Amino acid sequence: MKRLMPLAATAIAALALPLDAHALSCDEIVNMLQVKVPTNIVVQTMQDSGDQFTQSEVRCLQDNGAPGEVVDQARKMIASEDPVGGGEDEELGRSIDDGEDLISSGRRDSSNEDFESDEPTSAADPEAIKEAIKYLKANKPLSASAQLFELLEDNSFPDQNDKINYYMGKALADMGMYHTAQYHYLNVIRLHSRSKAKGGPGSAFFSYALAQMVKISRLTGDDYDLAKIAAKIAPDDFPRGAKNHFYYLKGIRAYQEGNLAEALQNFQEVSSKSDHYLKSLYFEGVINNEQQKLKTAVKKFRDVYREEDPIFSNEREKQEMLQLQDLALINIARVYYSIERFEEANKYYGLVDHDSAYWPQALFEQSYTNFMVNDLNRSLGLALTVNSPFFNQDEFLPESTVLRALTFFNLCEYGEVERILLEFESDFTPVRDEMKDFVAGYASQDGKKIADQAWNTYFGSERNIESVLPKSLFNRILRNSDLNGLVRHMNMMDEEVALINDQKARWADSVGVYLKRIIEKDRSKYERRAGLLFLSGMAREANYVSDLLTQSEIIRFEVVDAQRIDYAYRADNTELLDSANQNDIDFAVATEWIYWPFNGEFWEDELGYYNYTEQAACN
Numbered sequence: 001m002k003r004l005m006p007l008a009a010t011a012i013a014a015l016a017l018p019l020d021a022h023a024l025s026c027d028e029i030v031n032m033l034q035v036k037v038p039t040n041i042v043v044q045t046m047q048d049s050g051d052q053f054t055q056s057e058v059r060c061l062q063d064n065g066a067p068g069e070v071v072d073q074a075r076k077m078i079a080s081e082d083p084v085g086g087g088e089d090e091e092l093g094r095s096i097d098d099g100e101d102l103i104s105s106g107r108r109d110s111s112n113e114d115f116e117s118d119e120p121t122s123a124a125d126p127e128a129i130k131e132a133i134k135y136l137k138a139n140k141p142l143s144a145s146a147q148l149f150e151l152l153e154d155n156s157f158p159d160q161n162d163k164i165n166y167y168m169g170k171a172l173a174d175m176g177m178y179h180t181a182q183y184h185y186l187n188v189i190r191l192h193s194r195s196k197a198k199g200g201p202g203s204a205f206f207s208y209a210l211a212q213m214v215k216i217s218r219l220t221g222d223d224y225d226l227a228k229i230a231a232k233i234a235p236d237d238f239p240r241g242a243k244n245h246f247y248y249l250k251g252i253r254a255y256q257e258g259n260l261a262e263a264l265q266n267f268q269e270v271s272s273k274s275d276h277y278l279k280s281l282y283f284e285g286v287i288n289n290e291q292q293k294l295k296t297a298v299k300k301f302r303d304v305y306r307e308e309d310p311i312f313s314n315e316r317e318k319q320e321m322l323q324l325q326d327l328a329l330i331n332i333a334r335v336y337y338s339i340e341r342f343e344e345a346n347k348y349y350g351l352v353d354h355d356s357a358y359w360p361q362a363l364f365e366q367s368y369t370n371f372m373v374n375d376l377n378r379s380l381g382l383a384l385t386v387n388s389p390f391f392n393q394d395e396f397l398p399e400s401t402v403l404r405a406l407t408f409f410n411l412c413e414y415g416e417v418e419r420i421l422l423e424f425e426s427d428f429t430p431v432r433d434e435m436k437d438f439v440a441g442y443a444s445q446d447g448k449k450i451a452d453q454a455w456n457t458y459f460g461s462e463r464n465i466e467s468v469l470p471k472s473l474f475n476r477i478l479r480n481s482d483l484n485g486l487v488r489h490m491n492m493m494d495e496e497v498a499l500i501n502d503q504k505a506r507w508a509d510s511v512g513v514y515l516k517r518i519i520e521k522d523r524s525k526y527e528r529r530a531g532l533l534f535l536s537g538m539a540r541e542a543n544y545v546s547d548l549l550t551q552s553e554i555i556r557f558e559v560v561d562a563q564r565i566d567y568a569y570r571a572d573n574t575e576l577l578d579s580a581n582q583n584d585i586d587f588a589v590a591t592e593w594i595y596w597p598f599n600g601e602f603w604e605d606e607l608g609y610y611n612y613t614e615q616a617a618c619n
Contacts, residue, residue, distance in 0.1 A: 026060035029074075030315065033066060043073045053077045059176045062495065063219060064315040119166070120204045126157055132167055141174040142507060149511045162191045162203040169212060172515075177496050178216045179489065180515045182225070183522065185209040185216075189229060207239035214242040220492055221316060222485035224529065227253055235269075244274035251283060260287050275317060278304050282324055285331060294335050301335075304328035305351075326356040330365065337369060345369045360386050360395040367403060376407050383407070396472035396541070398428055402548050405555055414559050421552045428545055430468045435542035442535055451531030452524055458534075477537035486530045493519050493526070 033042060053074045061071050125133075128151055135144035148168040151157060157164065169184035189210065192203035203209075210229065217223050230249040238246040251266035264287050267280040274280075285300030305328045333348035349366035352359050367382035386400045405420045441447060442454050457465050458474070478484060497519060500512040 026057045026064070029061060029066065029070065030064045033070070039067045039069050043069055046070070046073050046077065055176065065319075119208050125163075126160070128156065129160060129163065129167070132164075132171075136167060136171055136174070139174075141171040142503075145171040145175070145511055146507060149514060153514075162188045162205050165191070166205040166209055169209065173212065173216065176499060177515065178219060179493050179496055179522065180518050182213055182216050183518050185213050186225060207237070211239040211242050214239070214245050217245075218317070220485060220489045221320075221481070222489040223249055223252075224482070224486070244270045244276050248274075248276040248280055251280060255283060255287065260290065263287060275321075278307055278321055278324055282328060285328070289331070289335060294339065298332055298335055301328040301332045305332075323357055326352050326358045326362070330358060330362055333362070333365065333369075337365070337372075340372075342369050342373050360397060364397050364400045364403075367400065371403060371407055371410075374410075376410055379407050380404060394472055394475055396470065396476040398424070398545060398548055402551055402555070405552070409555060409559065409562070412562070414563050417559050418556060421556050425549060425552055428549060431470070431473070432542055432545040432549060434468055435538050435545070439535055439539045439542060442531075448532065450528075451535060452527035453531065454535050455527045455531035459530075473541060477534060477541065480533060480537055483530060483533040483537065486526055486533065490523065490526050490530070493523055 029042060029046065033039075058071060058074045061074055128147065132144045132147040132151075135141070135147065145168060148164055148171060151164050152161075152168065155161075165184040165187040169181040169188070171181075172178075172184065173181035186209075188203055188205050188208075192206040192209075196202045210226075213226055213229075217226050226245075227249045230246045231253050233246075235243070235247070247266045247269040251263045251270075254260075254263035254266060264284060267284050267287075270276050270280040281300055282304050285297045285304065288294075288297035288300060305325050307325070329348050329351050333345040336342070336345040336348065346366060346369050349362045349369065352362035356362075363382050364386050367379045367386065370376075370379040370382065383400045383404045386395070386397055387404075401420060401424045405417045405424070408414075408416045408420065438454070438457075442451060457463065458467070458469075478487065497516060500508055500515055503512060
């Protein structure tokens, strides 16, 4: 076997960190992480800076996906000021903030859409509500939340509960407590629905609460509650500035229900100036492909890929858009593969960036493309990269092993085929069995009701299962966008509990206890929802592995038949044995490549350039 690499060397830029301590901002830390500065170096730089961080900077780091060590270090360096203020005997909810509220400057979503900001107010509002709103405007959400909590607890103004819940949500969101903020916005929507159902006018805060929920969903990536609401309201009721988001959600819902025409219509309503535009365009391509409108599908996917300056509002959305562009390339390649235009398919697989999360998938599918044009050595080389230590722990691509066996079968290397497949069956039969048994345990209606246990079995704090499932399998299941959003949301709940516990006892023992009850109750619902999605993903992967194991058995059966024919041929043509394997292998390659024998070691800059020199042993 040989490796082929371009002669052009890869330039590696060395990042020199400044020696002098200076005040580090959230953006500077995020930039360091984006250019691959090791986490321990980032933490050391933060320590050496001597800077004091604020709660808003901690949340900024969390929102941008900073590693836990970095976030923890920032927390340790928060300025030691009193976040609640006031004396212990001061009445709760009266001037609870001493000066500017430290945790009120939470990072707000920098959406490009114009959300409502001027909520309806009235001179006739009760003084207690006016006072809470005054605290909010003065950037004192702790005082506002304490005041509003008392009004909710005492049910002081039942006819104003929608307003109280709305401002409670705003106060909590300003403190970075996004889940409990969403809970109160949902209360506004429920009150609106009840009023409308009784023939009433609904809530004047309905569209404002929806707009705030959109902001939160963009931070978490969890659209579950919004999607349910979007399915039930008419476009005329979409809040100003969030119409694109709701059209996108309605498109997703229609697509999942198999209503492709309705889905397409909703996706086409999304403005090209929206940060949902590329995702909508991508789904239009998917739908066109399912409708066998292949030229239109390819055009849509190309437009996604060619977008030079995608719109996004935070680092997570930026990474999602970049991955979406890679998926668009893969889908173009799949279209060409489906019509057997393998050269074009190869070209688009080759455009997927090496740093992309989807590069291993592209390599695997490109390996199949080379197999189809009978470039078997190149097919084996690509499969070698996919199965290298750089990827095999993180990417669940068992089919690449079956493809390797098929390739060696076409080269008549029957002993190697047998070895590969027996090892594959030994590794993956227990994996298949564990998945099938686990899914079967929750298949009944009663089982689905306790799906939260399915989630906690593998991901709970007290995991007690001995599993043979590889890490790469979980990575593949968790890549589901709905499940991924739920996981981020549950992590946000944990951070929210920690934030509540960080407050002074006077606030934490009243408002905090109330908020933690909400989180505890909702968390079981989220775990059940995550469990159902996880079981669905595991069932899909179990069927996938079962199919591969069946293919493996069929190939091994065909190996026995092929060996029988080969032995019979050799017995009838003994004079050919002496002349076999006398031809020298020609290692000559094009001038822009160099040949280097493979010694079993993998180097990152060589990935994707491996090539075999196997000569067919067929007679």
